[in-house]
Amino acid sequence: MTVESPFPDVSIPDKSLPEFVLDGVPDRGDTPAFIGADTGRRVTFAELRTRVDALAAGLSTRGFEHGDVFAIYAPNLPEYPVAFHGVTALGGVVTTVNPLSTVEELTRQLDDTGATCLLTVPPFADKAAEAADATAIEEVFVLGESEIGTPFPALFDTEVDPPDVVVEPDDLAVLPYSSGTTGLPKGVELTHRNLVANLCQMSGVELPEFDAHDVSIGVLPFYHIYGMNVVMNWHIREGVTVVTVPNFELEPFLETLEEHSVTVAYLVPPIVLRLAQEPVVEEYDLSALSLIGSGAAPLPEEVATACASRLDCLVKQGYGLTEASPTTHFTPRDPDRVRRGTVGPPLPNTECRVIDVETGEDLEPGEEGEILVRGPQVMRGYHNRPDATANAFEDDWLRTGDLGVVDEDGYLRVVDRVKELIKYKGHQIAPAELEGLLMEEPAVADAAVVPKPDRETGEIPKAFVVPDGDIDTDAVKSSVAEHVAPQKKIREIETIDEIPKSPSGKILRRVLIEEHVEGKDDSARLGEPDTR
Template sequence: MVVRSPYPDVEIPEVSLYDFLFSGFGDRGGATAFVDGISGASLTFDQLEDMVDKIAAGLAERGIAAGDVVGLFAPNTPYYAAVFHGVLRANAVVTSANSLYTPGELAHQLTDSGAKLLVTVSAFLDRATAAAEQAGLPPEAVITLDPVEGHTSLIDLISTTAEPPAQTVGATDIAVLPYSSGTTGRAKGVILTHRNLVANLVQFGALTGVNTESKILAVLPFFHIYGMTVMMNNGIHKRATVVTMPRFDLTDFLRVIAEHKVTYVYIAPPIAVALAKHPVVDQYDLSSIEIIFSGAAPLDAELGRAVAKRLGTRVRQGYGMTELSPVSHSMREEDDDADLNSVGVALPNIECKLVDPESGEEVGPGGRGELWVKGPNVMSGYLNNPEATAITLDADGYLHTGDVATVTDDGVFTIVDRVKELIKYKGYQVPPAELEALLLTNDRIADAAVIGVRDAEGEEVPKAFVVRQANADDLSEDEVMSFVAERIAPHKKVRVVEFISEIPKSSSGKILRKDLRARETATG
């Protein structure tokens, strides 16, 4: 059964993202577009547009042409938005990198995406230069947002007197290559076109109350598609003010909300835990908040209600994936009677199916099935990976999300389980296959498998089942965890280890994760 959005379709302009967002700011030109919540540095809409054009010209002078890829490896600042759109204005493509990445992880993304330049900050420079070297990029290919001796900086880029290049990209050209693990495996480049991003802004914009009077807090990273679309680009689209933070610190988070009178706060569930329980919250005036919107991982309804009651505001949540640009479902802001366990209804222009993973049969209200999504926000595919694309995107244009959902007669969806192997730790993707491959590089480990388990706070964390080599009986849990932690981003760390005699596998050699989960249930 096909379930369509209860909202009428919206018109999707057939233009580039730059043309869509920078089509004239009118009386908002002098208003603040972005402000750094910590330092106070800010850009008006007119200043942002001027900087974007200058960056585009500076990049063109350095050889960046249509279709070239530029890596962006930096925390949230107003200048992140300027560089992001400067790259697009230069007819090039942004590949946004996780700011927690190790040099090896970043080098993989730079190599796989074919990036020609990498833009970073001085605090990340050691990792950035090491990654660039591993990816075969020359030292001059690393550009910094802040001045660093020996590197081209943002000031150098915008000092050009040249004009930006003529715009040659259109709606169907690639705009960004964020990296996602999809339903399984190592991170893959997600091909999102200008039309994908424009479509999702128009779709999500039809449900949100963000307007020119709104102040959006952007503490979730712009490198993640959630921050990129819902905070950074939606702020420009709605001509609202976006207040940036480089990282989450609870005291700074609360202070910034109070000082800047933030009205829209976008979070992931771990922040909700702090808002519900930490005593320091009561020391700040958070009365300006109109909406707290949670995404990136499921929000428990009881937790959401606790936050809403404590802060005297509305809490809502939605659903999405990088491959969906990212939002496909959202609760209605105005619906105070909505089931907070749900992710709401499909956005305009979207149709969905629930399909039984075993039988392949479509299921209706009351049934459980894998959520399939079709719409103008669905990715083109995975970069250089036709096999993964074929698994995820079918011939009819439906993206198979890997998440199991239910739907009511009114078209309200609830995510109830997961088909895919991906672990979600604090909203970040952790692909088991990547951890397993890393564990097997340890010569004291004979075999390994990784699944997600719940910790004492209900957070999903990676657990490794490890088979020791015959001569490694003294290999400890701490040694295994340290081995992984030294080689991978912090959010991917193995946090629980269990030694077993054999990893259960199918006749074809595939790890039987369901057997490991059953073992965990039986012993837990």
């Protein structure tokens, strides 16, 4: 069955992304739009508009024009949105790069996009220069003191006005790269219309998400679509001040929340977990915080409840993916509409289906299958990958690759990734279900479950846990077994210092498999008959 949004459709204007986002900026004058948590540098809303225009003019004098690609290889900084919107105002395309990327990874992305300009910061300048030499990059700009490249302020050293450029809604705006949790990252082609549509959809939920006095924290990386559109762009559009955090460390993060009286925080589950569990949180005054939004990975119900109770604030989830700009499901800012463990109903103008993984048949509420979505926020396709684009769609429905269950009211619960299901004696087991149960164990601080090859059964669920003090792994296995069917029992547990995760908080199960499962000698165990 097709699940439609409970919210009325919204009108999507035929505007470019910077035109739409910066529309009301001059009216907000000297109110800070972005504040650097580490440097104190500020960009007011009025300055943001002026600097975007100046940057567009500076780039045009260097020959940068409509359709050219500009790479940003930097952490969250107040200048990030200036560069981002200066480029897109010219009809250029921004490709955002993970600042933790190696030279090889950076080179691969620059080469795939054909980028001609690159913006970075001094700590990454050497890597940027090396990658530039191997690709089509014509000029490297550096934000800060560096002997490499052109100083970023040089782009503003011009007295010409920005050129009049016609940017069509269906022009390509950004090329972020998917997280690559199951393979090499792919460039995702998102148009101005895709991104503008998603901003309109999020604002079109019945209750307003923000008020005029809200202050948000920009800890989600702006290179990632969640930080880029949900935090950076949406907050500019709504007039919310963002305090930028270049990298996450718990105590400086807490200091920033307290110092700036942050009221709204869009986070990922690992940060929400630490807010719920870490004793040091009690040392900070977080009373201004009224809303935490969580996305990028499923947030266990018990973690959301613990965090909300501890901080006395609303904790709610949304759902989306890079290929959908990113949001497809959203919970209104209304305690009575929050259903813990779910990501809310579809956004306005968005439809959702859940299909059987094996047969492709539509499923009914309460039945688990792959999530498909359709709406104006869905990508144009994968860059230079027509094969991957074809595989991502069923007619005009985007196959998310995620497993989920919809209830009778259209609220979606995300279960796991289809490709990460564990196949045990023909049964399909979702690792996230077992991870949620492990996280309820007092002796477990963090957990991940992966498939381990087994001669008799195909695969068995193997857990990796980060202990919280002393741990009896046999007792943990027995406790989890009490809550699941026999085929879902965890068969092995290994302790580990840290669970590898992407910057958006997704568990990198392939890393655990490569480093701790593949290549191990299981001949003795595999030779035993299966009695499980």
